[in-house]
Amino acid sequence: MIPAFDLKRQYEDIKKEIDSAVYEVLESGRFVLDENVRQFEKEFASYCKAKHCIAVASGTDAIILSIRALGLENSEIITQANTTSPTVMAIILAGAKPVLVDCDENLDIDTSKIEDKITNRTKAILPVHLYGHPCDMGVVREIAEKHSLKIIEDCAQAHGAEYNGKKVGTDLGAYSFYPTKNLGCYGDGGAVITNNDEIADKIRMLRTYGEKQRYNSLMLGYNSRLDELQAAILRTKLRHLDKWIDARRKIARLYSKQLSETVTTPIEGENRKHTYHMYVIRTDKRDALAEHLRSRQIGFGIHYPLPIHMQSAFSNLGKKRGFPIAETAAGKILDLPIFPELREEEVSEIAETVKNFFK
Numbered sequence: 163m164i165p166a167f168d169l170k171r172q173y174e175d176i177k178k179e180i181d182s183a184v185y186e187v188l189e190s191g192r193f194v195l196d197e198n199v200r201q202f203e204k205e206f207a208s209y210c211k212a213k214h215c216i217a218v219a220s221g222t223d224a225i226i227l228s229i230r231a232l233g234l235e236n237s238e239i240i241t242q243a244n245t246t247s248p249t250v251m252a253i254i255l256a257g258a259k260p261v262l263v264d265c266d267e268n269l270d271i272d273t274s275k276i277e278d279k280i281t282n283r284t285k286a287i288l289p290v291h292l293y294g295h296p297c298d299m300g301v302v303r304e305i306a307e308k309h310s311l312k313i314i315e316d317c318a319q320a321h322g323a324e325y326n327g328k329k330v331g332t333d334l335g336a337y338s339f340y341p342t343k344n345l346g347c348y349g350d351g352g353a354v355i356t357n358n359d360e361i362a363d364k365i366r367m368l369r370t371y372g373e374k375q376r377y378n379s380l381m382l383g384y385n386s387r388l389d390e391l392q393a394a395i396l397r398t399k400l401r402h403l404d405k406w407i408d409a410r411r412k413i414a415r416l417y418s419k420q421l422s423e424t425v426t427t428p429i430e431g432e433n434r435k436h437t438y439h440m441y442v443i444r445t446d447k448r449d450a451l452a453e454h455l456r457s458r459q460i461g462f463g464i465h466y467p468l469p470i471h472m473q474s475a476f477s478n479l480g481k482k483r484g485f486p487i488a489e490t491a492a493g494k495i496l497d498l499p500i501f502p503e504l505r506e507e508e509v510s511e512i513a514e515t516v517k518n519f520f521k
C-alpha cells in the first residue's frame with residue numbers, strides 16, 4: 163500500500179533527534195511554557211521573519227485569540243466558503259459572525275467578491291492559504307486598506323509559503339501544527355505570528371487566563387498553551403522544514419508533468435511559493451477514480467467534500483447554495499499522496515494508476 167501520508171517514515175529519518183529532544187524534556191521535569199516553548203517561539207518567528215510568535219494549543223485557538231486580541235467580537239469577518247470548518251468555527255467561537263464568499267478557479271478566496279459583502283459591521287478579512295498556496299494578498303490588502311479592515315491570515319496549511327518573497331502571515335497569521343502539517347508536532351499545537359507588539363502582548367495574556375502576571379487575570383482568557391514536549395519536537399522538525407518543502411515541490415512537479423493532460427492539476431500563482439501541504443487534482447470522475455485508487459491500495463484524501471454553507475453546523479449562515487465554484491469543486495477535488503519521504507517510483511506508480519483509470 164502507498165499511504166496518503168506516512169509519519170513513520172519521517173520519524174525513522176530523524177528518530178535520534180526526536181528521541182533525544184523528548185528525553186531531555188522528560189529529564190527536565192518542566193512541561194508547560196518553559197525553555198523549549200520560548201526557544202521555539204524565537205526560532206519560528208525568525209523563520210517567518212516576523213517579530214513575534216506566540217505558541218498556543220491549536221490552529222483553531224490561534225484564530226480565536228487573534229480575533230479576541232483585535233477586539234472583533236460582535237463584528238462580521240469575511241472568509242471563503244471552501245475552507246475547513248475550524249476556520250469558521252473559530253470566528254463564531256470568538257463571538258464574531260462569518261460572512262462567506264466564493265473561491266476562484268484556483269480555489270483561493272475570490273478577491274473580486276469581497277467588496278460586495280462588506281457592510282458597516284465588517285471589521286476583518288480572513289483569507290485561507292488553502293493546501294499551501296498563498297492567496298492574492300496584494301489585492302486583499304488593497305481592499306482592507308480602502309475599507310479600514312483588519313486581516314487575519316489562516317496559515318494552517320501554509321508553513322513556508324511565500325507571497326512576493328515574504329512568508330505568509332507575518333502581519334497577523336494563525337498556524338496549526340497538527341501532525342500531518344508540513345511542520346507538525348505529535349499532537350495538537352498552534353501559533354500566532356505578528357509584527358504588532360500590542361497584539362502579541364494581548365495574545366500572550368489570552369492564552370493563559372488573561373494573566374500578565376501569575377494569578378492576576380486582567381481579562382477573560384483561555385488555557386491555550388503549547389506544551390514543552392511538542393515544542394521540543396517542533397524545534398527539531400523546524401531544522402528540516404525547508405528541505406521537506408523542497409521535496410514536496412519536487413513531488414508536485416513530477417505529478418504535474420505526468421498528469422497535467424489527464425486531470426486539472428494545481429497551479430502556482432505569479433509571485434507565490436506553493437508548499438504543497440496537499441496536492442489536489444480535479445476531475446468530473448472523482449468518485450470513480452477514488453474507488454480505482456482504493457482498489458489498487460493507493461491512499462488519497464478529499465479536502466473538503468462539503469463547503470461550509472452546506473454543513474449542518476453552519477445552517478444559520480443562510481444559503482444552502484450560492485457559491486458555485488466552491489460547490490462544483492467539492493465534487494471534483496481529490497488529493498494524491500504527498501509527503502517528503504514519498505519515493506520517486508511511488509509517485510510514478512500513482513501517476514500511472516491515475517492515467518490508466520482514464521484510459
